Amino acid sequence: MPRTASVTRTTSETDLTVQLDLDSPVYEPPATGHPFFDHMLDALARHSRLSLSVRGTGDLHIEPHHLIEDTGITLGQALSQALGDRRGIERYGSAFVPMDETLAHVVLDLSGRAHLAFEPETLAVWGDAGGMTHYHLREFLRGFCNHGGVTLHVRLLAGREAHHVIEAVMKALARALRDAVAVTSEELASTKGRL
Numbered sequence: 001m002p003r004t005a006s007v008t009r010t011t012s013e014t015d016l017t018v019q020l021d022l023d024s025p026v027y028e029p030p031a032t033g034h035p036f037f038d039h040m041l042d043a044l045a046r047h048s049r050l051s052l053s054v055r056g057t058g059d060l061h062i063e064p065h066h067l068i069e070d071t072g073i074t075l076g077q078a079l080s081q082a083l084g085d086r087r088g089i090e091r092y093g094s095a096f097v098p099m100d101e102t103l104a105h106v107v108l109d110l111s112g113r114a115h116l117a118f119e120p121e122t123l124a125v126w127g128d129a130g131g132m133t134h135y136h137l138r139e140f141l142r143g144f145c146n147h148g149g150v151t152l153h154v155r156l157l158a159g160r161e162a163h164h165v166i167e168a169v170m171k172a173l174a175r176a177l178r179d180a181v182a183v184t185s186e187e188l189a190s191t192k193g194r195l
Contacts, residue, residue: 036130102159
């Protein structure tokens with residue numbers, strides 16, 4: 001059974017479509033109208049080796065919050081749909097990613113239970129990257145976790161410059177996600193009998 005999904009989210013603030021294929025690394029450049037966020041979605045697709053298409057618009061004349069948060073929500077919904085009953089997946093993923101002076105660590109569990117622990121929120125992260133800050137990243141990840149049924153822990157071991165922090169976290173998320181969605185068994189990785 002193909003592990004694919006296509007989800008559209010239309011509100012008064014955004015209009016987004018996310019297409020996801022967990023087993024086919026076909027590249028399609030993201031197009032949201034926010035250059036740095038598109039760069040981060042590109043990193044997510046390339047480093048996860050998942051086929052990810054993100055197309056849409058948002059009220060960027062106000063600020064990027066709605067676009068970034070709603071993309072996280074839509075991506076989470078697409079992930080949950082593509083995973084189906086989650087049978088056979090590795091379930092857990094973990095990755096360290098350095099970027100110059102920055103070192104990020106992401107650990108996730110595709111448990112069906114949403115939780116985000118976001119350590120950069122408690123640290124001094126300086127500046128923004130093309131109008132995107134680590135707070136926008138937090139809202140992207142919160143939407144992703146809440147709608148994807150993902151438990152996610154993000155730790156920043158070194159680094160304070162926003163561009164490098166955001167990029168290292170996105171790349172670590174990608175690599176952890178790549179491991180977690182891999183089908184490695186015919187069994188369900190849960191003592192409860194469901195995820």
